[in-house]
Amino acid sequence: MNLLLPLLLLPIWVFTTTLFSLPVHARPDPLVSTIYNPLLPSHYPPISQISAQLEAVSPGMPEVRVVHHQDVNKRILIALVVASTLLGGILLFLSCFWIQRQRNLRNSGRKSQQNLDAAKGLSLGPILGKFNSLRANGKKDSVTVIEYHLLVAATNNFSESNVLGEGGSGRVYKARFNENFLAAVKRLDRGGQDGEREFENEVDWLSKIQHQNIVSLLGCCIHGETRFLVYEMMQNGSLEAQLHGPSHGSTLTWHLRMKIAVDVARGLEHLHEHCNPPVIHRDLKSSNILLDSDFNAKLSDFGLAITSGTQNKNNLKLSGTVGYVAPEYLLDGKLTDKSDVYAFGVILLELLMGRKPVEKMASAECQSIVTWAMPQLTDRSKLPNIVDPIVRDTMDMKHLYQVAAVAVLCVQPEPSYRPLITDVLHSLIPLLPVELGGSLRITEPLPPVCPEPSSH
Template sequence: MWALLSTSLSCLLDAIPEPTLFTTSGSPLAKKDSPISIFSSKMEAQSPRMVPVVEEAHHQDLNKRILIALIVASTLLVGIVLFLSCCWICRLRKSRACSAKSKSNDVPMLDKLNSLRMAEKNGSVAAMEYHLLQAATNNFQEDNFLGEGGRGCLYKACFSEKLLAAVKRFEGEEQDIEREFENELNWLMKIHHQNIISLLGYCIHGETRFLVYEMMQNWSLESQLHGPTHGSALTWNLRMKIAVDVARGLEYLHEHCNPPVVHRDLKSSNVLLDSDFSAKLSDFGLAVTSGIQNKYIKLSGTLGYVAPEYLLDGKLSDKSDVYAFGVLLLELLIGRKPVEKISPDHCHASTC
């Protein structure tokens, strides 16, 4: 811009004729022997006021040209400034629109989970849209697969860089899905304890049901004991900590819930561990109200953890969970599964 202004001024100045052409006869630049000088002196003698008038007209013309150049340069400068300002404003509006659009895609998801957490504290759980779960789990790809339970699969859901969750998809016969889904949803809406898994939300999409839990970074006790590490990460202090956490969760269910609750499917795969290896009970699809020891209900549970009186007579009480807890303690101590397949040679050798 300044280069353009200086160029305009220089062009105008170059076009101005040299002022020395209009000097008087006493100028040292004039040649004494030149005919033009003699003629000029004669003309000057005849009309002494002619040269000042010409010089005054020339200065007025020069001032006009400089003024016009300044006006043109100022106009160009203002135009360039206005143009750059418009470009900057348009770019700023475009960037704000793009950021607002990107935030509009993320904020509903985060607001939804925040509202779910607030609802969970208030004893209620809100519904989630299926497309949010689909986006968070990358359309339930195998990369986000965490494990498989009795009624479905568990997937990792990434709603943001700092917000992770676990999504359980219920699969199987429609009646069983509906019953266990509603049962677990109802219980987790009522039960709130530091050693009970927290429910963030749920989703119903066609015939498929989803539950969204808090993320447990160290997965399940079963994966720690019988996975690739074979319990190497579990020190004795951590094993005692896990046992105490499970006992506290059962104590809350049996003695502090109204009415008392029997979990009915306590096992190592339903004991989840967070980043600090704090244990939380999960999978309440088979949980029932306690105090029904004189009633007969459908046999459910996992072989090896089921109490004998429930297995043989179908009588269920809170003692059934206590029996499963004892099996879980042995599993923690010796690192063996409650039921294992043994080869015939090994079985014969152990019998001998």
Template sequence: MKLILMLFMVLLLLLILSFICIWIYHNNYSSKSKRKNVQNIDSEKGNTPTQILSKFSSIELVGMKKGIVPIIDYKQIEKSTNSFEENNILGVGGFGCVYKAHFDENLDVAVKKLHCQTQNAETEFENEVELLSKIQHPNVISLLGCSINGDMRFIVYELMQNESLEAQLHGPSQGSRLTWYMRMKIALDTARGLEYLHEHCYPPVIHRDMKSSNILLDANFNAKLSDFGLAIIDGSQKKNIKLSGTLGYVAPEYLLDGKLTDKSDVYGYGVVLLELLELLLGRKPVEKLAQVQCQSLVTWAMPQLTDRSKLPNIVDPVIKDTMDLKHLYQVAAVAVLCVQREPSYRPLIKDVLHSLINQTCFVIVRLHQLILRRKRN
């Protein structure tokens, strides 16, 4: 009897062990399967630079910078720009040029070539790559990769087909391609990008070089912030930071006292908003009056912006008759608040965004009404 009982217990134990083995195997298999499925889904989405670039046979990825940013073979970059041919130059910056590069039949990109012979240039390169590798937002330029060759540094971005806002406003077309609605859309896109940096990045990011040449426009005139070489992480309330930026866009407290906050970006945004209004046929942020005299757009515009009778007369004729005056006054009021000398009087960018969203909705309704009216006529 005892022998039978012992045999029964052994069989029962073996049975239990078998079930445990089967359960472990099943769980491990399912887990691997799920991971594989997730990888496949992520690959189909193509959300990372590596996934985007790996689809094109002409691009050789030679490594990853800090496990995040693809490092593209220098020879591939040289070939894609046709040895940095002058005809491929898209723009010129402080440390080098930006070139159009053709990697494949379906992939044109922009390549920033930096001469890193000074520590400042090297710092800006590292800062931009570091920041953009962590930032993903529809209104911030996408980093695709980078490359190093001697004292030359290269940053590869998505190509923005309609260049910069500055080129559109002050270039050959003199703003004629930008309707009132498109300008408000650009203002809204730019505010969204800044709001993401200030409110949704941890720690927050201050761009520090907010200007129209750093707002790029894609094929559909969607706006994206670019050039993060001077950006500061968690710069709120920081003082005595080395002055950097562009005259005409730099906030007074930063220019005079070296005090940098997110309100410094808001000031630069306000100047861009004034440019979008195309005051006095494309007046630039700083205008040369004489050999030693300059006048800022803000100084010139303030008396006009606060007088409703004068405001319609200083707006570019290209857009003057395509807007509702009420909406013009509202946008001008936002610009006035953004460029206040005292930072505490300026709104947060999230408040600017909220205001512009309401006004843009108004513009869309108004545009729809005009279309319907034309159809009836």
């Protein structure tokens, strides 16, 4: 604006200067000048005679000169009036422009304050809208950044009463953003390069992978050295909490357990068969299998996931959970999609027997569920005795034998003997009723599912 005013006034200045440079006196009459010339020849007539002749020839000459001066003055006056009018108009225009600009700035400030006030009021609409838009349009590699103060308010300053669970990487909190929307906030307290790498890995994979049996990432937050991940709410918690928590699996019927197994297999199949390049989860376990209000199972925690074929024994740090780690990975560092199949076999044994993957014995030693169960899984006379008492005698025995056979194949020490997860899925689908997503048609109605009220 400081440069605009001189540029606008420059033409007026030039115009005014030109007018003022006009002559303000009349050019002297050459006849009069000649009269006063001392070199005038002596034969010229007397002055009185010349004057008389001039008056006769050009009467009123002095009046003509006066009229010329008045005309010039009028022109100057008109120019000044026009220049002043233009200058006033320009100044008026600039004043209006400045006033309008100030109003726009004030309105912009009010809108910003309203947005801030809405954020303080925990309006998650823009966040959810952006998330839903990205999902609906199929946009990947995008994740919503959620402000820290929203998480603080939604979790009641990370209150102990809102803790849903706790793992090796940190706690998970229930977050209530409004009356109708709940989410789960994982607070990653693990610092250093490993913690930062796992956080970035989780955000990277879950922003790319979209599947009904893989948990959805709603957003993330970075606050100082602490990292936060915000997931969709899974009302029934983890499979580990359902099987080994206070209820000891009492809410999980045989068909619900088969449904969970099929859902996990579908999630793994998507990672192994439909992702390009294939993805190895590397940390599949019951605590990383989450259950929604309808007991739909979804895979979570992709902090250790890698693509198949990018790892070798020298550059891959041994990671995983005891009891789920495949022997070839534990001993030789060899990691393939068959390592995930081994972990799936362990989960299938948990569902079948209701026991933890590793249990302490009386001698203070630990024994894996695979070592303990393997001899009994292949003996049809002993198999019913190791089944979880909650679901014992509630299934078709042929189905029980088939599930046991699939589990035995999955936990084979030799990776090449293990089936592909696609083959596992096709073996389990016929055991699951159509109503739950399988292909089994039963004549008797399914017993009603009455899950215990969730504390989440």
